[in-house]
Structures are given as C-alpha cells and as structure tokens.
Amino acid sequence: QSALTQPPSASGSPGQSVTISCTGTSSDVGGYNYVSWYQHHPGKAPKLLIYEVSKRPSGVPDRFSGSKSGNTASLTVSGLQAEDEADYYCTSYAGSNTWVFGGGTKLTVL
C-alpha cells in the first residue's frame, strides 16, 4: 500500500483556478469511486471538501470540485481566495477496509 502521489506545491493568484492531482493505482483510486479531499490549515483539524470523487458536503463552497480519470483524481479550486491557502490531501479507499492518503499539496495564493 503506497501513498497516493500529489504535487508538493501549487499556486495561483486570487480569482484564478488551480487543479491538484492525486495519482494512485487500479487498487485504490482507479478501482473505487471513494476518493475524498481534505483542506488542512496547520494546527487545525483537516476539513472534508469532497467525497465520492465529486460530491460536496453541505457548507463547502461550489468553488471546490472534484473529478477522476483512470487512476488519477483531481481537485479544482476556482476563484481562488486568500483563505484557500492551505495543505490539501486526497485519500482513497484501497479495499479490505483500508485507506491510503496522498502526500499532500501546499497551495499558495500569490
């Protein structure tokens, strides 16, 4: 069970869109539609942004969207705002009641 691969960093200017990728294998991301994304401000509890690839919990702005193609899932943040600056993690169900996380992406709002 290897960690999912995310780019270490991403950046964009306010108002722009940024997409963060999350690459796994056919045993996790590609095999199940159970990819979720979390926003993590250091020192705080991670916050659920997206579940089941593209669904948003109530209260999460529609600026956050998710998708998947093959073994790669993606999180897109549209209309970047200063408060979006945080670490973002993907996770996927990996079968047999196990989960695997990505290494995290630090999003900088320029």
Next chain:
Amino acid sequence: QLQLQESGPGLVKPSETLSLTCTVSGGSIRSSSYYWGWIRQPPGKGLEWIGSIYYSGSTYYNPSLKSQVTISVDTSKNQFSLKLSSVTAADTAVYYCARLHGNHYYFDYWGQGTLVTVSS
C-alpha cells in the same frame, strides 16, 4: 455538534508503547453508520492512515503498521484508543482521531490532533 478529542502523553521513550485515547462527545460511538479511525502526520510529511475500528470491536489496520498497532473501543465511555508498540523516532507525529462514514467512506469529523514525540 460531534466533537473528538485526543488525549495521552506527549513524550514517549524509544521501544516503549505509545497510548492515545479519543473521546467522542455530541454523538454515540455506537452508531451503525460509522467507523472510528486514527491518522497521523509526521513532521513535514503527509497524512497516514493507521487503522479503524467499528463499535463492535472489528478492527482494520494499515498493513505497514499492523505488527505495531492495536485499536480498541470502550462504548461505555464513548472512547476508542490507539496503542503503538516498540516506537522509534519515526513514530513522532501529530496523531488525529476521526470519524469514518461507513457507507460513503470519508472522514467527516476530526480531532484537533496531538503531537507525540518519541525521544529518550
């Protein structure tokens, strides 16, 4: 509002056992829809799923940590616990407890996290 709170020693010596407890408030740990999990974040690194437990006591562990990990539940106290044996400096991390939705497979409520340092 559901809340989770981790508690336990912040410093553990190498080769000893790390023990943490997560207290759930604002909801029952006996809910049939949810599992309860432990996740950690070593300094400067990403999140790592450690394991999960159902209120009945069924446990599921990260294969890479399985030999070290024991997760248990105390429904009378609305708590679940983590024990990590034979720790080394590599086990230094912020440890989070979280609720896992059993049907939709996401972690929706998290504790604030607690830093555990392994050092002599």
